[in-house]
Amino acid sequence: xxxxxxxxxxxxxxxxxxxxxxxxxxxxxxxxxxxxxxxxxxxxxxxxxxxxxxxxxxxxxxxxxxxxxxxxxxxxxxxxxxxxxxxxxxxxxxxxxxxxxxxxxxxxxxxxxxxxxxxxxxxxxxxxxxxxxxxxxxxxxxxxxxxxxxxxxxxxxxxxxxxxxxxxxxxxxxxxxxxxxxxxxxxxxxxxxxxxxxxxxxxxxxxxxxxxxxxxxxxxxxxxxxxxxxxxxxxxxxxxxxxxxxxxxxxxxxxxxxxxxxxxxxxxxxxxxxxxxxxxxxxxxxxxxxxxxxxxxxxxxxxxxxxxxxxxxxxxxxxxxxxxxxxxxxxxxxxxxxxxxxxxxxxxxxxxxxxxxxxxxxxxxxxxxxxxxxxxxxxxxxx
Ligand SMILES: [Zn+2]
Numbered sequence: 586x587x588x589x590x591x592x593x594x595x596x597x598x599x600x601x602x603x604x605x606x607x608x609x610x611x612x613x614x615x616x617x618x619x620x621x622x623x624x625x626x627x628x629x630x631x632x633x634x635x636x637x638x639x640x641x642x643x644x645x646x647x648x649x650x651x652x653x654x655x656x657x658x659x660x661x662x663x664x665x666x667x668x669x670x671x672x673x674x675x676x677x678x679x680x681x682x683x684x685x686x687x688x689x690x691x692x693x694x695x696x697x698x699x700x701x702x703x704x705x706x707x708x709x710x711x712x713x714x715x716x717x718x719x720x721x722x723x724x725x726x727x728x729x730x731x732x733x734x735x736x737x738x739x740x741x742x743x744x745x746x747x748x749x750x751x752x753x754x755x756x757x758x759x760x761x762x763x764x765x766x767x768x769x770x771x772x773x774x775x776x777x778x779x780x781x782x783x784x785x786x787x788x789x790x791x792x793x794x795x796x797x798x799x800x801x802x803x804x805x806x807x808x809x810x811x812x813x814x815x816x817x818x819x820x821x822x823x824x825x826x827x828x829x830x831x832x833x834x835x836x837x838x839x840x841x842x843x844x845x846x847x848x849x850x851x852x853x854x855x856x857x858x859x860x861x862x863x864x865x866x867x868x869x870x871x872x873x874x875x876x877x878x879x880x881x882x883x884x885x886x887x888x889x890x891x892x893x894x895x896x897x898x899x900x901x902x903x904x905x906x907x908x909x910x911x912x913x914x915x916x917x918x919x920x921x922x923x924x925x926x927x928x929x930x931x932x933x934x935x936x937x938x939x940x941x942x943x944x945x946x947x948x949x950x951x952x953x954x955x956x957x958x959x960x961x962x963x964x965x966x967x968x
Pocket of ligand 1: 768769770773774775776810811812813814815
């Protein structure tokens with residue numbers, strides 16, 4: 586049982602981050618873990634976060650969906666959590682995977698406003714509707730998780746719909762996310778990783794790429810570290826990024842960020858740092874065909890360049906066309922710029938393209954290349 590739970594917590598850890606390019610919704614972790622009605626269990630349980638993330642995955646029909654969690658600092662020492670759970674939350678905080686605040690206030694809505702994301706909360710925020718008109722104008726931007734037959738479901742506070750809706754980044758968000766920021770507080774997990782480094786800079790556990798920095802808080806119009814309350818320094822333009830997605834058997838399995846700083850290799854089991862491993866979603870045939878490292882992506886002056894680094898080659902589906910006549914072969918060592926709507930196909934049914942151009946949620950067929958084991962629903966031990 587103990588082992589089971591730590592495996593589930595590991596799986597949940599992969600679903601929390603503060604990278605604006607990857608997160609799909611904002612939530613208050615303290616509220617979610619204390620939502621006893623969801624499972625009728627202990628007063629506080631970190632597993633409830635997994636249940637809510639699963640519900641979000643089901644609604645978006647996409648696997649490995651990530652959320653932006655805002656955490657009150659008191660939660661790090663909350664006696665209703667197990668010591669293991671407290672340790673896990675502290676690690677998330679240290680690694681900047683969640684945002685820890687002394688006074689969360691309306692930070693959750695600020696993040697949702699800057700990033701154009703839906704908010705998952707039972708709170709109605711009536712008093713903040715003037716400042717954030719989308720709370721009313723865009724039903725589906727604010728949804729309450731409620732108990733359902735197969736786990737939590739969502740109900741919009743306005744209009745009563747079930748599906749989370751994303752908006753666009755606010756003008757302030759667009760401006761803030763065009764720059765990289767530096768917190769004067771040493772070792773800041775959210776806005777650190779720069780400013781001269783020093784002797785131990787190489788030993789930093791998580792070297793955060795400035796491309797994935799969270800949105801600063803705005804206090805009186807000044808970009809501020811939400812954790813330390815310190816004014817942030819402008820570290821220059823933020824590196825350009827493109828969000829790519831892996832689709833296997835019609836379902837988007839995960840997203841990843843390609844930045845100008847570093848190429849990314851995708852394949853069965855890439856050896857490179859930051860490689861995108863596909864092996865767990867492949868059947869035997871696909872696993873035999875796809876090389877450990879199969880395709881390499883680079884972002885060059887805003888263009889996505891894909892290079893085949895495999896043994897067997899791949900193909901390009903121009904503008905997403907599934908007609909065999911349109912498929913362009915990409916031989917080993919060949920490169921090509923990924924045009925608008927194009928996707929690279931490593932093996933029939935295994936595709937990578939720009940996230941916003943890759944539809945998800947196609948029903949699985951018996952010939953699906955998806956392996957049996959991993960499913961969208963994270964398995965939770967029953968109480
Ligand atoms: Zn800071």
